[in-house]
Amino acid sequence: MSEDVAGLxxxxxxxARNTNLFGHQAAEEFLARAYRSGKAHHAILIEGPEGIGKATLAFRFAxxxxxxxxxxxxPPYLTEPDPDSAVSRQIASGASHNLLHLSRPVDDKTGRxxxxxxxxxxxxxxxxxxxTSGTGSWRIVIIDPADDLxxxxxxxxxxxxxxxPKQAMFLVLSHAPGKLLPTIRSRCQPLRLSPLNDRDxxxxxxxxxxxxxxxxxxxxxxxxxxxxVAQALKLLNYGGTEIIAAFxxxxxxxxxxxxxxxxxxxDVLSGKDSxxxxxxxxxHLSDHLVARARAAALAGDIATADRQAKLVTDINEKITVSQAYNLDRKQTILSILEAARA
Incomplete structure (x- = not known):
């Protein structure tokens, strides 16, 4: 499968093609040491917020x-991927017989x-x-992210x-590991990545x-x-700053x-390709309401805090129902905005 990733x-x-990784040197060192010791866990849960480099680290380690x-x-450190090497070319093209990348597939009927x-x-x-591995090497599966299973x-x-299986390795990515099956988490070694600092x-x-x-x-x-980085791209390339200003x-x-x-x-949020x-x-709305609930709780206004927290749940239910029954998205958004203003 080509690494022209759907939804990128x-x-x-x-x-799979990214040779740059910023801000996760400690994690790189940990993985390199663990592998070199011959005692690396067969399943590593790489966890942290979306868009901070988890998948890039997984492909780099693979x-x-x-x-x-x-x-x-x-070597005792993760080597820089060499774009000209056979391994790198195979990984980049999705043609490696020793690496499988599992992610949400494209629906053949809708193209989404x-x-x-x-x-x-x-x-x-x-x-x-x-x-059978053509090279007798490791077989690596990257699940990206396991939250979507x-x-x-x-x-x-x-x-x-x-x-x-023997010489099998799983790199399990998760934005929210608390939502994974506890039995999956218990069979993985956790590796927590932190958000990038401003410089990185x-x-x-x-x-x-x-x-x-x-x-x-x-x-x-x-x-x-x-x-x-994902959030920054949404702010810069998808009009995220304007969306926040409009809200x-x-x-x-x-x-x-x-x-x-x-x-x-x-109109913008319900438009084509939105x-x-x-x-x-x-x-952003969820974060806004949670912040309002927290502020109310800290101020001792428990009734308002409970109301704001319940609003988050109610809005999520509205979205779930709207998607399940293919309801008019614009009307759903208007209803949500009205509730958020209350």
């Missing part, structure tokens, strides 16, 4: 392992990325392990983790050709992205002005 953000580099199949002879990693995808892992797929992965985030964006201007835009991007206008306006602003925002920015807005 505009401006992002496919992790490249290291496949380039140095004998742990004892491997499915909402979950299905059990059919996990069956590919079973077939992958049943084949539906229940049947999660149970199927669990069965493989319980009795892993700026360098990562620079490597993608996005130079921050040093003014208010840079200040906002660094503040709102919370150390995530702030709705909260500060009254009467016809507020309703007009609500309709403008709803999935990325819609998801960005829903996360």
């Amino acid at each position: 953000l505009d401006g992002a580099q496919p992790p 490249n290291h392992v496949l380039s140095h199949p004998d742990p004892a002879a491997a 990325v499915k909402s979950a990693i299905t059990v059919d995808e996990v069956r590919r892992a079973g077939h992958f392990f049943s084949q 539906n229940r049947n797929a999660a149970n199927a992965i669990l069965k493989i983790l319980e009795e892993p 985030l700026t360098q990562a964006l620079g490597a993608l050709g996005l130079a921050l201007d040093g003014g208010k835009t840079e200040e906002m991007v660094l503040s709102m992205s919370k150390g995530s 702030d206008e709705i909260l500060s306006s009254e009467g016809p002005k507020a309703r007009k602003a609500m309709h403008r925002l709803a 999935e990325v920015i819609f998801g960005f807005f829903m996360q």
